[in-house]
Amino acid sequence: xxxxxxxxxxxxxxxxxxxKKFDQKDVLKNISVDINEGDVVCVIGPSGSGxxxxxxxxxxxxxxxxxxxxFDGADxxxxxxxxxxxxxxxxxxxxxxxxFPHMTILKNLTVAPMSLQKKxxxxxxxxxxxxxxxxxxxxxxxxxxxxxxxxxxxxxxxxRALCMKPEVMLFDEPTSALDPEMxxxxxxxxxxxxxxxxxxxxxxxxxxxxxxxxSRVMFxxxxxxxxxxxxxxxxxxxxxxxxxxxxxxxx
Amino acid sequence: xxxxxxxxFYLNFIEDDRWKYLxxxxxxxxxITFFAVLIGILLGFTVAIVRNTYQNTGKLKVANAICSxxxxxxxxxxxxxxxxxxxxxxxxxVRIDKSIxxxxxxxxxxxAYQAEIFRSGIQSIPRGQFEAGRSLGFSYHQTMLKIIMxxxxxxxxxxxxxxxxxxxxxxxxxxxxxxxxxxxxxDIIRSRxxxxxxxxxxxxxxxxxxxxxxxxxVRLIERRLKQNER
Ligand SMILES: Nc1ncnc2c1ncn2[C@@H]1O[C@H](COP(=O)(O)OP(=O)(O)OP(=O)(O)O)[C@@H](O)[C@H]1O
Ligand SMILES: [Mg+2]
Numbered sequence: 001x002x003x004x005x006x007x008x009x010x011x012x013x014x015x016x017x018x019x020k021k022f023d024q025k026d027v028l029k030n031i032s033v034d035i036n037e038g039d040v041v042c043v044i045g046p047s048g049s050g051x052x053x054x055x056x057x058x059x060x061x062x063x064x065x066x067x068x069x070x071f072d073g074a075d076x077x078x079x080x081x082x083x084x085x086x087x088x089x090x091x092x093x094x095x096x097x098x099x100f101p102h103m104t105i106l107k108n109l110t111v112a113p114m115s116l117q118k119k120x121x122x123x124x125x126x127x128x129x130x131x132x133x134x135x136x137x138x139x140x141x142x143x144x145x146x147x148x149x150x151x152x153x154x155x156x157x158x159x160r161a162l163c164m165k166p167e168v169m170l171f172d173e174p175t176s177a178l179d180p181e182m183x184x185x186x187x188x189x190x191x192x193x194x195x196x197x198x199x200x201x202x203x204x205x206x207x208x209x210x211x212x213x214x215s216r217v218m219f220x221x222x223x224x225x226x227x228x229x230x231x232x233x234x235x236x237x238x239x240x241x242x243x244x245x246x247x248x249x250x251x
Numbered sequence: 252x253x254x255x256x257x258x259x260f261y262l263n264f265i266e267d268d269r270w271k272y273l274x275x276x277x278x279x280x281x282x283i284t285f286f287a288v289l290i291g292i293l294l295g296f297t298v299a300i301v302r303n304t305y306q307n308t309g310k311l312k313v314a315n316a317i318c319s320x321x322x323x324x325x326x327x328x329x330x331x332x333x334x335x336x337x338x339x340x341x342x343x344x345v346r347i348d349k350s351i352x353x354x355x356x357x358x359x360x361x362x363a364y365q366a367e368i369f370r371s372g373i374q375s376i377p378r379g380q381f382e383a384g385r386s387l388g389f390s391y392h393q394t395m396l397k398i399i400m401x402x403x404x405x406x407x408x409x410x411x412x413x414x415x416x417x418x419x420x421x422x423x424x425x426x427x428x429x430x431x432x433x434x435x436x437x438d439i440i441r442s443r444x445x446x447x448x449x450x451x452x453x454x455x456x457x458x459x460x461x462x463x464x465x466x467x468x469v470r471l472i473e474r475r476l477k478q479n480e481r
């Protein structure tokens with residue numbers, strides 16, 4: 001970590017004029033955002049505003065139509081950049097968990113570190129068990145995903161991403177597919193992560209979580225960030241008219 | 252009544268050890284089917300990967316065109332005609348074991364159908380699985396190999412077993428190239444004894460018993476596969 005001093009000055013992720021078009025529809029309209037190390041950025045906005053597309057452009061699961069995304073100083077939109085290498089440093093958690101159903105929980109957690117980071121089995125499993133313990137699921141290591149509840153599966157999905165020791169975690173509505181009584185357990189894990197200074201970008205409808213945990217909240221509407229602020233200001237003193245009407249509907 | 256049955260049985264199966272036409276024929280049928288399915292798996296799997304890779308990445312354009320042509324031709328013509336073309340045209344001037352010809356012909360034929368089985372197996376895996384793999388840092392190929400294929404193959408195992416059953420019956424046209432499979436064995440007995448009922452019913456029964464047993468096995472495998480995981 002000898003480039004730590006440099007990182008502190010430079011944002012971890014710099015989004016410059018990000019533009020994304022699906023067919024004839026402009027979904028992201030020249031967005032520019034900086035995400036600093038340790039930031040917990042919550043992205044909120046109406047359905048179809050482009051939140052998922054924005055998040056998925058950050059690790060290029062969605063190919064940007066234009067603009068640049070600098071991560072660790074490298075332009076990940078450059079075709080010459082090895083995106084697979086950068087994705088190892090960007091954990092992603094999906095709405096639908098997407099655990100691998102043909103692998104045990106432990107295998108889900110170790111398959112990537114072992115084959116991509118050349119970790120030994122003991123090392124990968126040791127670290128996985130350590131993280132499992134932190135989310136309270138160490139006794140489920142030998143089970144298959146289908147044997148777990150939605151909330152448990154999503155906690156495992158978070159741990160799976162963490163096992164790669166990522167520099168940033170991307171969440172796309174991680175609690176939206178969950179029964180209400182399981183939302184809390186997943187948010188708790190994310191809260192825990194934030195407390196440990198993990199850099200996080202979270203697309204969410206959980207306003208309470210955003211208010212409590214975020215360092216910044218951003219409002220995406222119709223492909224553009226219309227407002228961003230610290231949570232207290234954001235929720236108590238919204239400036240933008242569209243944000244005000246959005247908040248009045250969801251709060 | 253019973254006496255005439257006994258006589259007919261003796262004539263068709265015992266005399267001159269005619270039952271051997273059936274057992275030897277059965278051996279040939281099983282051998283052809285088994286190896287044809289193996290060739291079919293190799294071919295079908297390869298074709299499915301090529302077509303899927305082309306569809307997802309635009310790579311392998313030429314290979315994809317060849318595969319499409321292969322599928323169109325094989326699925327657009329009768330298997331008997333394919334068998335005869337392989338035997339009389341392609342290997343017409345070379346002396347080669349008939350059963351190898353048959354294995355090749357049925358294997359190539361089966362491959363076209365198995366390609367579709369594999370392809371739909373791959374496509375049945377939710378997109379989220381692929382994205383989860385890629386987001387961890389796996390390349391396209393690693394994701395296919397470690398995440399998608401194991402699930403796809405598991406899904407298609409029962410269908411592949413059914414393909415084996417189908418092929419088992421389809422190989423009964425092997426007699427067209429004078430290969431002595433089970434059907435041909437029965438037919439030879441008929442031509443020796445001039446009685447059609449016994450040998451042909453015996454042949455039908457043997458197929459039937461094999462198919463019924465195999466279907467039971469498939470159902471067993473299906474249940475086992477469902478038991479763990481999912
Ligand atoms: N693969 C795609 N092809 C075509 N259009 C797409 C595709 N993905 C998203 N879109 C469109 O882009 C727009 C933004 O979609 P996106 O999924 O980013 O919205 P969102 O803010 O995440 O919405 P939600 O809250 O419903 O998840 C929508 O109008 C959607 O229809
Ligand atoms: Mg979305």
